Amino acid sequence: MLLPSARPLFSLSSTLLLALILIPSYSVCAEDTEFGLGTKIYSQGCAECHGEQGEGVQSEYAAALIGDASIGELAEVISDTMPEQDPDLCVGEDAVAVARYIHHAFYGEAARLRNRPPKLALARLTGEQLRQSLADLYGSFAGNTWAHEDHGVNAIYFDGDRWNDKKRKIERVDSVIDFDFGHDSPGEGIEPESFYIHWTGTLKADRTGDYELVLRSTCSCTLDFGHTQRKLIDNHVQSEGRTEFRKRIRLTAGRGYPFELSFIQRERKTDQPPALVSFCWVPPGGVEEVIPQRNLLATSFPPAFSLQTKLPPDDSSYGYERGTQISRIWDDSTTQAAVEFSQFAGDELWPLYQQKHKKDSNENRAKLRTFLGELAETAFRGSLDEIARKLYIDEQVDATEDDREAIRRVCLLALKSPRFLYPTLDSNQTASRRVANRLALVLYDSLPVDDWLLAKIQKDELATEAQANQTAWSMVSDYRTQGKMRSFLYHWFHVGGTDEIPKDSEAYPGFDQAVVSDLRASFNAFVDEVVWSETSDFRQFFIADWTFTTDRLATFYGDAWKPVEAEGPPLRRSVSDAKVRMGVLNHPLVMSSLSYYKTTSPIHRGVFLNRYILGRTLRPPNAAFAPLNPDLHPQLTTRERVSLQTEDVNCQVCHERINALGFTLENFDAVGRWRETENDRPVNASGNYLTRDSKTVTFEGASDLANYLAKSDDCHKAFVEAAFEYFVKQPVTAYGSDTLDRLTDKFRNSGFKVRDLLVAIAATAATEPLKTQEEA
Incomplete structure (x- = not known):
């Protein structure tokens, strides 16, 4: 994590010192009409190093002069620390004048919006959007999923070592798969020497990442995962002495993966093994455990696709992932992703499509052309015109007599096309289609494939904000939205890593x-x-x-x-x-x-509270920051040690904010346990916060802070802005200078309902660009 700067919010160079010496006198009454005095001091003493508009022009002062401090705070910084060589040269009314000019000209949010109004940026799919889009592209042929409330696994128990309806003895929902039957019967009416259990269900992934699936069985077993044709583990002919099977697979958040697990105890004349079976996993960052009931659904979802190709990380410098960087690594990875998907399209989707349309005419390979046309239109989020159909479908089918080769050609062309990789290149589509595209992108990180949503497009029922809002309500509780919301909260509470x-x-x-x-x-x-x-x-x-x-x-x-x-x-x-x-x-x-290996870190916690929870701007440090070793000051508490290290006036410019909030959480040690003493001394968890409107709020500890945050305008606005930018992946101000305030007011008036906020964000992102285009 970046620590807060140990330097001022901005630093003025030695040029200012020279200018202040050479200018014999200046005062507010001399020539300051509005910002005249501040303009003169800045242009003659600061611009050489910091730039005419505070953009930074030298390596030591390359960072732009922007932030959210008030004029009073800026004036105090200037008065206390500027110029670095002699801070007493710019104080009082002069410091206020410079602060007023800087704040008005380029520092404050209003100035930044005035000088450089944010615009919607053309962006490619992020890694997660690519994974989700390919999963839904597959699902558009394999079948849509649904919400399911019953957790667990469907189980059928048979007397005898094979499927025999006449010997079906037990049908039930097992909470998990973790059984040690030993030499006993698994249920009434079943002989312990020979039985067969067939489990079917769906595994739901809460987080995108690498999972290790672990099947333990002392008997014959098979596991199909993701599709009945994908045999992930096959021990039908039991391997002598082998009872543990591990497979590593990447799963995608908010997705359900159907599976079938067969467990067979075959009668043996000698050495009948005890019957034991468990289905476990190691989730990303977790430890091995029996797959919990909350992640098991007692239903079988349609076959599912999860991209295994490794994708490079996306740019997160703006606080949310953006698809802005184009590199050779990214280009290669998207090619590999297209190749991987084409294999599944040929092996699984094409046979499924042929089966569903076996009565349709196949003159001139019409079925294949129709299948590939539907695939391309889904990927492109809109219809194909004749020119595109000829290029993407007909020419590829005509080029080879091998259906699988034609499918590979079309997948590679379509999935490498800007029309797929750049999801907002849909201006030639209807308003309803564009709204549906954006709703799916915002809430699902994907493309629209659900039958009911496609029907709304066909009926042109998404052309208004009210229709978009209503549709978003139908989408907000989807597993895909739930997965994205959890990822956002991991990000906002800073526990993603x-x-x-x-x-x-x-x-x-x-x-x-x-x-x-x-x-x-x-x-x-x-x-x-x-x-x-x-x-x-x-x-x-x-x-x-x-x-x-x-x-x-x-x-x-x-x-x-x-x-x-x-x-x-x-x-x-x-x-x-x-x-x-x-x-x-x-x-x-x-x-x-937010702690160190041995001790807490009020600085990390203070940065977290300022930057994430309250949405305040903090400059990164100009140099590496190493905490004082607690072993060198064993008699000091953490609070005293941090205060000692940051007591310099230049450090205090930032750390006055940071420490004052970080200290409020000192009752919680480095592993989050409550403590009332440190080094046999009472913990001092008092602190304060200076709001955006320069009001100081004091706290006696974490409880005071928590109660304040629950009702804090700064916190509410920070959450709305962070949620908007995480879900939409565009700056909220690009949708209008009043959008953040408007959404925050809606959020507050709803009783702070998070789902209401998500709907409002999605509807705004889906319809606001259309208004702009119509006005243009």
């Missing part, structure tokens, strides 16, 4: 990868409950006094983490404890990731 959180084992015995995995499950379950509950109240992120817990977390974190019910599923609701819990603001996953 917490796959591993190493800590000193002597200082924090028991804090291991298993605890981190449980903390992630706890965080996931809590944010899901807040967002998708009936209330969907954003404020619960800060003021809820409960969470989800496990027995392992209760053992490590103490009574406040005990579950309400002593018995139940591994992950269940905790007891309430307002003293040590403030929603997820102080969740141990957050607190431990």
Whole structure:
């Protein structure tokens, strides 16, 4: 993580010192009509190093002079620190004059919008958008998914070692697949020496990443995953002595993958093995566990595709992923992705299409041309004209008699085309089509394939904002939207990179990868409950006094983490404890990731609160920042040590903000446990915050801070802006200078319902560009 700057918000060069010496006198009454004095001081003393518009012109001062500090704060910075050689030369009314000019000319948000109005940028698909789009392109032929409420796995138990309807004994939903039958019968009416169990269900991935699927079985077993034709594990002819099977596969967030697991105990004359079977996984950053019931659906979704090609990371310099960088690596990866998809299109989608249309005419390979035309139109998010159809379909089919080769040609051409890779190149499509394209892109990171949504396009029922809003409501609870929302909250609460959180084992015995995995499950379950509950109240992120817990977390974190019910599923609701819990603001996953190996880090926590939770601008450091080693000052608390290191006046320009918020979380140690003392001294968790309108708010600790954030305008606006830019991947101001305020007001008036905000964001992103085009 970037630490806050140990230098001022901006630095004036030695040129200013010379200018101030050479100009014998200047005062507000001399020539300052509006910004005259400030303009004169800046142009004669600052512009040489900082640029005429604060853009920066020298390596030491290359960063632009922009931010969200008030004029008063800027004047104080100038008065205390500028020029660096002699800060006393520009003080009082002179400092105020320079601050007023800088703020008005280029520093403040209004100035930036005036000088360079944001525009919608043409962007390619991000890596996640490419994965999701290809998954839905496959699904447009294999079948659409649906929401399913029953969790677990459908199971059929047979007496005998094969499928025989006459010997079907038990049909039920098993919560998970984890059984040790030993030498006993698995159920009434079934002989223990010979039986067959067939499980079918869907595995739902909450996060995009690499998963390791682990099947353990002492008996014959097979596992089909993603499609009945994909045999992921085949131990039908039982391997002698082999009982564990592992497969690594990349899954995509918000997607369901159907599977079938067959388990066969065959009667043997000697050495009948005990019957044991478990279906486990190692999720991204997690530890091996039986696949939880919450990730299993007791239904079989249609076949699914998950891209395995490794994609390069996208640009995240603006605080959200953008598809702006074009490189050889990206170009190669998209080619490989197209090749990978073409294999599945030929092996799985084409036979399926032929089966569905076996009665259709096939003169001049009409079926293949129609299949490929539908594939290209879905990928291009719109219809093909005759010229495009000839290029992308007919010429490729005519070039080869091999159907699979024709499919590979079309997939490579279509999936490498700008019409697929640049999703907003659809100005030639109808208004309803463009709205549907943007709704799917914003909420699903994908393209529109659902039958009901395509029907709305055909009927032209998406041309108005009201229609877009209504349609967004039908899309907002989709698994794909849920997956994207969770990814956003990982980003906003700054826990996206917490796959591993190493800590000193002597200082924090028991804090291991298993605890981190449980903390992630706890965080996931809590944010899901807040967002998708009936209330969907954003404020619960800060003021809820409960969470989800496990027995392992209760053992490590103490009574406040005990579950309400002593018995139940591994992950269940905790007891309430307002003293040590403030929603997820102080969740141990957050607190431990914002700490060092041995100690807390008020600086990391303060940056997080300023930059993410309150949306304030902080400059990155000009040089590497190394914390003071606590072993060198064993008698000091962390607060005292940080204050000592940042007491210099230049450091305080930034750290006055950072430390004052970071200190409020000092009651939570480096692994997020509540503490009241450090080094046998009471923890001082007091702090403060200077709002955008220059009001100082004081806090006695994390509870005060949490209550403030729940009702803070700065926090509300920061959340709306971050959500908009994460989901839309464009600056919110590009949709109008008042869009952020308008969406924030809607959010507030809805009772802070997160789902309402998502709908408003999607409808705005889908319809606002159309208004602009119509006005133009």
